[in-house]
Amino acid sequence: QVQLVESGGGVVQPGRSLRLSCAASGFTFSGYALHWVRQAPGKGLEWVAVISYDGTKKYYADSVKGRFTISRDNAQNTLFLQMNSLRAEDTAVYYCARGDFNTPMAAHCGYWGQGTLVTVSS
Amino acid sequence: QSVLTQPPSASGAPGQRVTISCSGSSSNIGSHYVYWYQQLPGTAPKLLIYKSDQRPSGVPDRFSGSKSGTSASLAISGLRSEDESDYSCAAWDDSLSGVVFGEGTKLTVL
Numbered sequence: 001q002v003q004l005v006e007s008g009g010g011v012v013q014p015g016r017s018l019r020l021s022c023a024a025s026g027f028t029f030s031g032y033a034l035h036w037v038r039q040a041p042g043k044g045l046e047w048v049a050v051i052s053y054d055g056t057k058k059y060y061a062d063s064v065k066g067r068f069t070i071s072r073d074n075a076q077n078t079l080f081l082q083m084n085s086l087r088a089e090d091t092a093v094y095y096c097a098r099g100d101f102n103t104p105m106a107a108h109c110g111y112w113g114q115g116t117l118v119t120v121s122s
Numbered sequence: 123q124s125v126l127t128q129p130p131s132a133s134g135a136p137g138q139r140v141t142i143s144c145s146g147s148s149s150n151i152g153s154h155y156v157y158w159y160q161q162l163p164g165t166a167p168k169l170l171i172y173k174s175d176q177r178p179s180g181v182p183d184r185f186s187g188s189k190s191g192t193s194a195s196l197a198i199s200g201l202r203s204e205d206e207s208d209y210s211c212a213a214w215d216d217s218l219s220g221v222v223f224g225e226g227t228k229l230t231v232l
Contacts, residue, residue, distance in 0.1 A: 035221070037167075044124070045159070045167060045210050047221035059220050095166055107157045107212035107221040110178070112166040 002026040002111040004096050009116030012086055022079040022096030022113055030054070030074040033099030035109055036081050038092035038118075048094070049081065052104040059104065064090075086120045093117050125150060126211055128224035135232045139199040142227045144211035146192050150222055154214040156194040158187055161208045161226075170209070171196060198229070206231045 008020040022034070036048040049060045049070040058070050069082040079096050094116050097109035127145040134140040144156065158171035169178055171187035174194060186197045194213075198205055211224040 037221075037223075044208075044226040045161075045212075045223045047212070047223060050221065061220055062218070097167075105214050106155065107214050107223075108155075108169075108172055109157070109159070109167070109212075110169050110172070112168070114166055 002098065004098065004111060004113035006094060006096050006113045006116040009094065009118045011119045011121060013122050014087055014120055016086055017082070017084045018086060018118060020081040020083065020094055020096075020116060020118070022081075024077045024079065024096075024098070027098065027111075029077040032101050033104035033106075034070075034072060034079045035097045035099050036070060036079075036094060037097055037109065037112075038090075038094045039115075040089075040092040043092075046092070047107075050099060050104045051079070053101070057104050083118070086118075088120050091118060091120050124225045125215060125218070125222040126213065126224035128209075128211060128227045130225070131228050131230065133230040133232055134198075134201045136201055136203065138201045139197060140201060140229065142196045142198075142209050142211075142229070144194045144196070144224050146194075146213060146222075148192055149217040150192075150213040150215040151189065151194055152192040153216055156187065156189050157212045158185075158196045159210045159212065161210065163207075167210070201231055203231050205229060 098111040100106040100108040155173040159167040161167040174189040210226040
């Protein structure tokens with residue numbers, strides 16, 4: 001069965017960096033786009049970034065562009081999110097989700113991980 | 123303010139039918155498929171409807187999606203207590219070159 005397990009969350013000071021990971025299993029990892037989606041406490045879902053199946057195409061939300069970098073290692077079946085210059089408003093549960101097998105340009109998140117909490121606070 | 127507009131709340135009695143709307147524009151819903159997600163309290167979201175009107179395996183046929191122009195709707199018939207949840211719509215947006223979500227609708231089963 002499809003499994004996505006996020007890790008790397010925690011408490012970090014404003015301006016510092018954090019790297020999230022998402023270990024995948026149960027499907028052909030290299031065949032699918034992958035998303036990061038976050039949810040601030042008590043708020044709705046906010047899309048963060050998507051990467052194509054081969055890592056050549058990446059798209060970001062304006063709120064994280066220039067600060068966050070999405071990447072993947074298809075040999076290790078792992079998705080990453082490098083988060084730099086963190087701000088208080090980045091505090092959220094971060095989910096990884098399996099995207100579409102055809103294109104990264106779709107809001108298709110077929111499977112989700114359980115999420116990892118990132119808290120940005122001094 | 124989300125790009126996709128949903129009502130913040132909806133409600134219905136058990137057995138009734140409720141509809142949740144999602145309004146967008148030509149750059150998102152008007153040009154791309156709509157996806158609906160269900161999020162039970164304290165859990166990760168779950169895909170409910172894909173490609174505007176398709177149900178993944180395991181999703182009851184009480185749930186249905188539709189799209190017309192720049193708007194979409196999620197309908198839930200035969201309402202049950204376990205349907206009490208948050209529902210969010212999403213679509214790709216060409217102007218933003220990214221995915222946009224609605225702010226979510228909290229469904230209460232009376």
